[in-house]
Amino acid sequence: MDARSYLFVPGDRPERFAKALGTGADAVVIDLEDAVVPAAKLAARDGLRRWLPTVDPARLIVRVNAVGTPWHLEDVEMVRASGVSVMMLPKSDSARQLAEVAARLPSTVRIVALIETVAGVVAMREIAGVPSVARLAFGTVDFCGDAGIEGLGAELDYVRSQMVIESRYAGLAAPIDGVTPELDHLERLTEHVAGARRFGFGGKLCIHPRQVEPVNRGFAPSEDERRWAARVLAACSEHPEGAFAVDGKLVDRPVIERAKKIAEFDTLIH
Structure with a gap:
């Protein structure tokens, strides 16, 4: 769990999966949640289920749909049967929720808990202490929407510090910072990576292949x-x-x- 770059790929775009693995991203996150509209979710899951046996899943993570959605349980079952060793859980809101999800998975499967709600921040210490949780990630955009915060910079300093502290307290790898939405502004990305690293983060979520190399470089020693x-x-x-x-x-x-x-x-x- 020492990856620096986590590249999201829409779960309904299987033609992009192999390309994402070729980008140099430390981890590729096949996203069945926000990147897939409701009408396409079943087909996306079925396509991913067929594709997974054709590749080495070592660098793959599956982001399932959140607890309580119509697709969550079958997403988790697909991960359980797939051989994928890391799953990302969006809207990670409580330790009980994480423990119940983990109970449906083999003990070898680790969970990246995506903290993107106020409830998740309040329960962060308990979430980080769940045995199957390997790393915390910050869903900055969704968190701002839930908390009513405008801005992804200094407005989130308190939460970033708390995430680093709770990760360290639980013995987890340094947490993963949220996305930089500006795809054509690599200078802004570089600034965000440098700031996250100063705070004690060890990686970052990426939404485009061009973000991978600056993220990898920014979290590596100069x-x-x-x-x-x-x-x-x-x-x-x-x-x-x-x-x-x-x-x-x-x-x-x-x-x-x-x-x-x-x-x-x-x-x-x-």
């Missing part, structure tokens, strides 16, 4: 960071028991741990 980590770890080996400085700054245990994470990044992601 060359300057890699060189800094190498200097810290080299100095650490020379001073195994005492305090020392690198680039004129004191290095202590948290700094050393950060350097180790940067040095291990390529190994972890691949």
Whole structure:
């Protein structure tokens, strides 16, 4: 669950599935929910069921329809029988809801809990503690609609901080930030990725293939960071028991741990 880029693909566009897998996205999310109109949902599910046995599902995630919708239970049953190992649950509102969904799935299937309502934010600690939940994701646009908030930037800082804190408290991977709706504004995307990373997020939802590469790059250590980590770890080996400085700054245990994470990044992601 250390993916950086999560690329959504409409579940009723099977001709795009293989193309999405070829984009370099760390994970491809086949979306049976918002991207598919009600009249097409049954056909989308059936088409996905036929396609899944033809590919390696390792990088695939299925976003099912929300609990309480007419399509939810059969979506979950399709995932259960498919061999897909990760499912995304929209409108994740309570720990009980997540536990009931998890009970219908093999124990090996992990759930990305998409937090996109006020109820989900209020229950976030309990949701993050459900054993089958592997990561939290922020459905920013839907959350703003539910909360009556206008704007996807500083208006959501409180929720982003809470999501990072609760993920860390539950021992989950760093959470996944919401989409950047502007498809032709890669500078805005780059700004959003940098901001999410500063807050402690580890990935981002993508709605177009052109967003994948900037997201992957933005959540990876820069060359300057890699060189800094190498200097810290080299100095650490020379001073195994005492305090020392690198680039004129004191290095202590948290700094050393950060350097180790940067040095291990390529190994972890691949």
